[in-house]
Amino acid sequence: MNATIAQLKQRFEQALVAAFGRELAETDPILVPASNPKFGDYQSNVAMSLTKKLGKPPQGIAQAIVEQLDVTDLCEAPTIAGPGFINLRLKSSYLEQQLQQIQTDPRLGIAPTKQPQHTIVDFSSPNIAKEMHVGHLRSTIIGDCIARVLEFIGHDVLRINHLGDWGTQFGMLITHLKQAYPEALTTANALALGDLTSFYKQAKQRFDEDEEFRETSRLEVVALQAGNEETLRAWNLLCEQSFLAFREIYDLLDIQIANRGESFYNPLLAGVVSDLDKAGLLVEDQGAQCVFLEGFTNKEGNPLPLIIKKSDGGYNYATTDLAAVRYRIQQDHADRIIYVTDAGQANHFTQVWQVARKAGWIPDNVELVHVPFGLVQGEDGKKFKTRSGDTVRLRDLLDEAVARAKADLEARLQEEGRQESEDFIDHVAEVVGISSVKYADLSQNRTSNYIFSYDKMLSLQGNTAPYLLYAYVRVQGISRKGNIDFQQLGDHAIQLTEEAESTLAKHLLGFDEVLSALEMDLMPNRLCQYLFELSQKFNQFYDRCPILQADEPQRTSRLVLADLTARTLKLGLSLLGIQVLERM
RNA sequence: GCUCCAGUAGCUCAGGGGAUAGAGCAACUGCCUUCUAAGCAGUCGGUCGUAGGUUCGAAUCCUACCUGGGGCGCCA
Missing domain, CATH: 3.30.1360.70 (Arginyl tRNA synthetase N-terminal domain)
Known part of the structure; x- marks a missing residue:
């Protein structure tokens, strides 16, 4: 409205x-x-x-x-x-007319923006040769949601996976790969690292314990920087192996994202340093090339530097992020760059952007936004870990959610004496499990820490994915029961006589306001709140207003209201990255 | 020491200048001869961290403080 x-x-x-x-x-x-x-x-x-x-x-x-x-x-x-x-x-007459207008519109009356922006959403960003873990959950889910919303509004969105695919840790990884899997370098598809985490741990252990290994690793870093062919081949193998593992998770989560890791900016780093030098911003301090920051001090109260080039000549992530922001503005022509990372990096981005602004790389019409989010905590309020104290692998977390959803479903089927196929059960369990994880995360104000609880997210009551999915299923139940093809309802007059109808109608018409708010503040919990309230209002309507048994023209009017609810839920959930079910 | 974020019902959280501060969970009470119970209706539950200030009006903005969690020179 x-x-x-x-x-x-x-x-x-x-x-x-x-x-x-x-x-x-x-x-x-x-x-x-x-x-x-x-x-x-x-x-x-x-x-x-x-x-x-x-x-x-x-x-x-x-x-x-x-x-x-x-x-x-x-x-x-x-x-x-x-x-x-x-x-x-x-007035009811006004609402009726508004609803009738959106009835046959696939976009539900929401016109695409008249000012489309080139928008970059930088999210997920796992590290090569490490498995995705719980720490990547929020960035991936929130970033995907923001990208989906902005795309729907009509912006031109580039989703970028700023992978950790470069840096000193590759010295030990490449050395370990060459020594432990020599055949991988000469034979195609010979590499099957399996568990990347244990590969990483083995490399790290040898690095920590073996002086000779450490020295070889240092030389490999130099070789990598210098573009040595064999070293690059090993590096590529590690990257590809990791992409396969990431792809599995992204497929499960239904995430589209383009890989453009830190290595992409490697050729640009020297230029960043020299241009900062030309701009007169660079100061050498304790052997490192730095830009001193305004508004940041160290523990002694002296101005804090942002290190652009380390005393050993290497670059660090500040340099990469400077190169990235400049590239995204100059080459990608981005108008709005959105970084979805944990709240702990707020200072880092403020610092990098301050330097980029001083260097004159950020035009006034470009908006840089950090979308911070809090930590994932266990139900004890501490960092979310496995029972043995390890970091939770994202794969395990998602599998567990699906397994629990399946157990719940099977218990319910037995209780209700229903018979369903294996395919049905597996599909419902996967959708419910994955969407519960996503919804639980998205429905909270992202700025605060988030307490992860399978029991709460999978609960059939309250502000959860299953509750919303059930509201959608209920509408589809009407269509089955009454043999109604919603697509054939056409352009039917709507009449709002009961209060529950008017309340639902007004809420349906408020969808565009929520999306406008989301476009600005990038807070997915607003959309979740809207969809939850929509489900509640629909359930009230469903409870109080007979649909199939009503007389015409009320019957069709109510069918249209139910259908509009379902389509709004389906669209809204799709913007959260959640798919609906026809039955559950 | 500096800095960022948070503190709202027993629990998990919304609300971020406007009327009597909301929801879900938990607890308790009703409602399935009805298209419907994975639902609906209701009861219980609050010094909005503390103290000042700005304002016609503050949970919301400002200042100080308290508590908790991050970050703070060559990891990303």
Whole structure:
């Protein structure tokens, strides 16, 4: 109902001028959704804010505005309440007409943006030769959701996986690979590392224990930087092996993302340093090339440097991130760059961007956004770990969710005496398990830490994926029971007679407002909240209003409401990266 | 020491200038001869961390402090 709000705002602006003259032409009518449904649908708080300026009591100001306000096509007669609130209630006829307009639109009345931006969403970013673990969960899920929402709104989105595929740790990995799997370098497809985590651990252990191994590793880093062919081949093998493992997880999570790791920027790093030097920003300190930062101090209270080139001549992640931000603006022509990483990196990004700005690499029209999120914690409030204290592999976490969903489903089938095929059970379990993990994460305000609980996320009650999926399934149940093909309903008149119908209708029409908010603040929990409330309102409607047994034209009107609910749920859930089920 | 984030019902969390602060879970009470119970209706539950300040109005903005969690020179 963005258009509705815009119209109401305009009417208020006209009324303000008519009541108090041209000097109030630019006054914001402070029009917001009503704080409580009993006051109506929208309220204007402008009268109170004008008390001082106009030197009149707010109730009188409200009265004068209402006398000039023409909203008869949209609303019932405005009322004045309390200290001077102007309350508005939308007319049923207006809602009916709005619903009818979106009925046959696959986008449910949400027009693509008129200002599409080149947007980069940088998310997930696991490290090569390490398995994805619980630490990658939130970035992957939140980043994917943000990308999906912005794509739907009509932005041109580039999803980038800023993989950890370069750096000193590759010295030991390559050395270990060459020594433990020599055949892999000469024979195609001979490499089967299996568990990458234990491969990494073996390499790390040898690095820590063996001086000769350490020295060989150091030489391999040099060889890698220098582009030695055999070393690069080994590095490539490690990358490809990792991509396969990542791909499995991304397939399970239904994630699309383009690999563009740190190595991509390697050829650009020297240029970053020399350009910073040319800009006069570079200072040598303790052998390292640094840019000193404003607003950051070290423990002694002295200005903190951002190290661009280490004293050994190597580069670090600040250099890579500088190269990346410059490349994304200059080569990708990004207007908006969104980094989905944990909250702990907030300082790092502030620092890197400060340097990039000083260097003149960030035009005023480019927006850099850090989308931070909190830690995943166990139910004890501590860092989420396995019982033995190890980091939880993402694969295990997802498998566990699916396994629990399957056990729940099978118990319920037995209880209800239902017979379902293996395929049905496996599919429902996978969708429920994966979507529960995603929804639990997305439905919380991402800025705070998040307590991971299988029991809560898989619960059939409350603000969970299964509850929303069930609301969708209920609508499909109506179609099966009544032999209704929703696509054949056509462009049918809608009539809102019961309160539950009006409440549902208003909520359905508020979808675009939620997406607009999400476009700005990138908070997926808002969309979750909207969909949860939609499910609640649908369940109330379903409880109070007979659909199949109603007489025409009410019957079709209610079928349309149910169908619009299902389509809104399906679209909304798809933007969260969650697919729906027809039965469960 | 500096810095970032958080502190709201027993628990998990929404709300981030506007009316009497919301939801879910848990606990308790009703409702399946009905398209429906993975649901609906209801009860119980609050010094919005503390103290000041700004404002017609503060959970929301500002300042200080308390508590918890991150980060802070050559890992990413």
